[in-house]
Amino acid sequence: MLTPSEVSTNLKIQPSTLRKYSALLEQEGIQFKRTHKNARLYTDSEYIAIKGIIATVHSGKKSLEEAVIEASRSLKKNNSIAPRERDSDDIATAMLNEVKQLKIQLQQQEERQKERDIMFVEVLEKMQQKIDRMEAQQKQLLAPVPEEFELDAPESSSQQPESEPETVTPKKDTRGLWARIWNK
Template sequence: MQVYSGTDVANHLKIKPTTLRKYCALLEEAGYTFSRNDQGHRYYSDKDVMALRSVLKAKRSGITLKEAVHGVVHQSEEITTIDDTQNEKERYGSDTMNELKTLIQQQGDMMAKQTEVIQSLSHQIEQQQEQINQLSQRLEAPDDHEQSEEKSIWQRLFKK
């Protein structure tokens, strides 16, 4: 991998070193990362030079600097994601990736079945709760037969 100094990059892009630092600071604020040496100075790869060139190109086409920076960061994230996926395929092979996809699908199916079982159990609990409520109401309600006997006792006592 080729590594460049800030001066080299500024000369190559035909901008001042202060402009380069400003653009790099904006890119870093937006989430882009530059490599740094032990003293904390940035050093640049070909990818970084391309990102900076994209910022300059977008700015020259009339896009604001902030929009250009965010576009480059977003584009860089997409490229990184694609590169990571490629690296995973190379590292694990397509057979392993297919096995992982199959496992993920199986887990999804299992979760769907578990959801069905939970819904069924929940419905059963609701039915049992209704039965409990009905029994509770029956136990709390006064018995008509007892009421009639009580009235007849009162009627006998007070002769009503």
């Protein structure tokens, strides 16, 4: 940023002439950055525009008003392509706000992902419990059938006194596994 005295010295014009050109540019919509004492500060683009105004007026090809209009259009065009320095704080603030919003969104996504993970684990645990129950039922179905006890007792045992329990000897099943399962 250049001060008014630097610009007027470099361009070899009076400070009053610089103020006049600057005021004309402001009328065309160009806004200069100012110091805390309200003095204008000039960017390189603004310095070049004022230098162009002086050259155009001295050449006699255009009037001061036409040169100012042309310079202001050029400045506005440059400002739309590249942001001015005074806008950098606004841009930085906007970027920071956007980053904050993105962080919040990321945090929300992470929380949703954790909830999904918890739900997924719960579903997997329920499925595992069902599988375990099914396997237990399958083992029960495939378990060997207990040997049948011989129900036909000899007649002499019926004549025994009732105080003595009958001894039943189990009969061994010699059928194969599938025959026992299907009871054939």
